[in-house]
Amino acid sequence: MPEAAVFQGLSWNPLTDMHQLFAYPFMVNALEAGTIVAVMAGVTGWFMVLRRQTFAGHTLSVIAFPGAAAASLAGLPLAVGYFGFCGFGALALAGIAGSRRSLSAESAAIGSLQALALALGFLFVSLYHGILNGLDSLLFGTFLGITTEQVVVLLAVAGAAVVLVAIAARPLFFASVHPDVARAGGVPVAAMGFGFLLVLGLAVAETSQITGALLVFALLVTPAATAHQLTARPVLGIVLSVALALAVTWLGLALAYFSIYPVGFYVTSLSFGSYVVVRVGRALGRRRQLTARLALEAA
Amino acid sequence: MVSVRLGAGVLAAIVALSAGCGGRSKSSAAPASGALQVVAAENFWGSIASQLGGSRVQVTSVIASPATDPHDYEPTAADARTIAGARMVIENGIGYDPWVQKLISANPVSGRIVLTAGDLVGIKPGGNPHRWYSPTDVQLMIDAIVQDYDKLDPKDADYYAQQKTRFETKGLARYKQLIARIKREYHGVQVGASESIFAPLAQALELKLLTPPTFLKAISEGTDPTAADKTTIDHQIADKQIKVWVFNSQNSTPDVKRITDAARKHGIPVTSITETLVPASASFQAWQSHQLQALAAALAQGTGR
Numbered sequence: 001m002p003e004a005a006v007f008q009g010l011s012w013n014p015l016t017d018m019h020q021l022f023a024y025p026f027m028v029n030a031l032e033a034g035t036i037v038a039v040m041a042g043v044t045g046w047f048m049v050l051r052r053q054t055f056a057g058h059t060l061s062v063i064a065f066p067g068a069a070a071a072s073l074a075g076l077p078l079a080v081g082y083f084g085f086c087g088f089g090a091l092a093l094a095g096i097a098g099s100r101r102s103l104s105a106e107s108a109a110i111g112s113l114q115a116l117a118l119a120l121g122f123l124f125v126s127l128y129h130g131i132l133n134g135l136d137s138l139l140f141g142t143f144l145g146i147t148t149e150q151v152v153v154l155l156a157v158a159g160a161a162v163v164l165v166a167i168a169a170r171p172l173f174f175a176s177v178h179p180d181v182a183r184a185g186g187v188p189v190a191a192m193g194f195g196f197l198l199v200l201g202l203a204v205a206e207t208s209q210i211t212g213a214l215l216v217f218a219l220l221v222t223p224a225a226t227a228h229q230l231t232a233r234p235v236l237g238i239v240l241s242v243a244l245a246l247a248v249t250w251l252g253l254a255l256a257y258f259s260i261y262p263v264g265f266y267v268t269s270l271s272f273g274s275y276v277v278v279r280v281g282r283a284l285g286r287r288r289q290l291t292a293r294l295a296l297e298a299a
Numbered sequence: 300m301v302s303v304r305l306g307a308g309v310l311a312a313i314v315a316l317s318a319g320c321g322g323r324s325k326s327s328a329a330p331a332s333g334a335l336q337v338v339a340a341e342n343f344w345g346s347i348a349s350q351l352g353g354s355r356v357q358v359t360s361v362i363a364s365p366a367t368d369p370h371d372y373e374p375t376a377a378d379a380r381t382i383a384g385a386r387m388v389i390e391n392g393i394g395y396d397p398w399v400q401k402l403i404s405a406n407p408v409s410g411r412i413v414l415t416a417g418d419l420v421g422i423k424p425g426g427n428p429h430r431w432y433s434p435t436d437v438q439l440m441i442d443a444i445v446q447d448y449d450k451l452d453p454k455d456a457d458y459y460a461q462q463k464t465r466f467e468t469k470g471l472a473r474y475k476q477l478i479a480r481i482k483r484e485y486h487g488v489q490v491g492a493s494e495s496i497f498a499p500l501a502q503a504l505e506l507k508l509l510t511p512p513t514f515l516k517a518i519s520e521g522t523d524p525t526a527a528d529k530t531t532i533d534h535q536i537a538d539k540q541i542k543v544w545v546f547n548s549q550n551s552t553p554d555v556k557r558i559t560d561a562a563r564k565h566g567i568p569v570t571s572i573t574e575t576l577v578p579a580s581a582s583f584q585a586w587q588s589h590q591l592q593a594l595a596a597a598l599a600q601g602t603g604r
Contacts, residue, residue, distance in 0.1 A: 007377075007380045007384075024379070024380060024383040024406055025383070025405070025406045025407060026379050026383060026402065026405040026406035027379075029405055126522070135371065136371075136373050137373060142373070143376075144374055144375075144376065144378075144379045144398075144401070144402060144405065145374075145379075145398070145401030145402055145404070145405045146405050147404045147405050148407075256376060257376050258376075259376075260375050260376070260377065262373075
């Protein structure tokens, strides 16, 4: 399709622009990878916010950075580093959580792990003789250079993780909201927590490959937090979280494709923007309710 | 308004994605204007490719600004599109431009030729990537570029042969003369340099590069040079063992600046070279000849010959 391979810039005609967006295989790969990552991040992120494990998730994303740097150093595919380090990171976090210390001791231990991860990442970057090309994209994301093989790996991992979460959804929700009642009801709460951290590690490893290690939250936390603002109903909340993650990913990719600015910026800004709109909307709604009630009482 | 239209576009994308869009089929990049579409990762190879291709080839160089450091270049979506649409891609390789391979593998195109300078001249990753500073390797690249043009556009083979002869005998005449002259008049002269970029040229000119190779590599790769190497260089300058100091003005670290100042203070002539074409509009040979001429003048001053 030679005529499609000619880029004309944004035409403001949705059909033409759509055609341009799909004209090159690299962009098709990017959209597919973004879709897979957004679905997985939307689902796992919703449970992460529910379980108040945002800080653990952030630490996993920081661990993704030395993972990617170590893979570059060893000449391995970046995905190996992401999955390997995030997997080990999840095990370490599970160990910290499993030792049943106070919450403050737990978050301090997680924080120390995070500092160690950053230091290791910097060490690997320094050890990498030759130029570690693309350090910026390791940290802040890129959608260029995603191969078909990478898409297949992303799909396999995300598919397995989402199926696992779906199977365990009910007891996981129960264990997250009322751990003591769940334990009394025979739910293996500790094992659930351990398993969820592993899935979270996979989700962070996947998301890092699009948004970079530092902007993982744009897809993992913000859409989920927005969904939690909008509804407390689990199924609707998860659907909303996934929908928001998909919307910001697609819009972010399209904007980055037609402009010269990086994808991480767009995805993060869009997702933050949606969160702000929902927060402000809710605050206004509450005020209106309050004034209505006051008016009623006065009358 | 913007977001509404884009939103509509994205919605259509969702539909197309779920319908299993046929965009995956390998696009054969046919040139729009009839000219052969060629992309060079850096403008030093691009300039050569463009002069060899003449009117039959359209060359786009990705790194074309003296303000861009090729070592830590981050490609843009436009670069990805340019590479996706090219029938031939010229890259340096040897770890100098790994982003090119990423963009190529993310966008397979049947029949596209990828010419890698490092592979052609047989330098492994970790070796000195600055092959365009080696006149021998430049000649090898000229041969390879024309061969690939012949493969992609056999009917114009005669034209490319003419272009090649003209470039080698006229275009590069001054560049070759200067190299021959410096080699003849100054071979064996001891010089110092800030970076490994000068090493292939020093070898071709038969100058004796005294700076420790580990220092040259460290500066080129942006890592910290060792204290021992810095001491050696300080001695070479204080004792005037080197007759000329050559530094890369596009990659001038505080260390390099300090050494350059020390060389000036000790009356050692200083001359500069750059990573990519300066000015950006210069041809490969004009840029190289300008630098060679400055080097010859510095050598004349430093040796008193």
